[in-house]
Amino acid sequence: xxxxxxxxxxxxxxxxxxxxxxxxxxxxxxxxxxxxxxxxxxxxxxxxxxxxxxxxxxxxxxxxxxxxxxxxxxxxxxxxxxxxxxxxxx
Numbered sequence: 001x002x003x004x005x006x007x008x009x010x011x012x013x014x015x016x017x018x019x020x021x022x023x024x025x026x027x028x029x030x031x032x033x034x035x036x037x038x039x040x041x042x043x044x045x046x047x048x049x050x051x052x053x054x055x056x057x058x059x060x061x062x063x064x065x066x067x068x069x070x071x072x073x074x075x076x077x078x079x080x081x082x083x084x085x086x087x088x089x090x
Contacts, residue, residue, distance in 0.1 A: 036067035046070040
């Protein structure tokens with residue numbers, strides 16, 4: 001399962017908290033279905049909430065490796081880190 005946001009967002013958030021900036025965390029759009037197929041795997045995509053059950057069923061019913069992509073929105077994750085103890089991000 002790949003959570004897609006075009007970045008290593010969880011890493012970027014931690015870098016910004018610790019260093020005041022992020023570095024090397026933006027990689028833009030990737031076609032994970034084509035990426036999976038390039039390695040001989042099956043690529044599936046969850047595009048809307050109603051896709052979750054049928055796509056996951058198909059993934060578990062498919063022989064061989066399967067990559068399932070789902071777009072995520074991490075905009076509010078900084079609030080999670082703000083709740084952490086200061087020592088846990090250094």
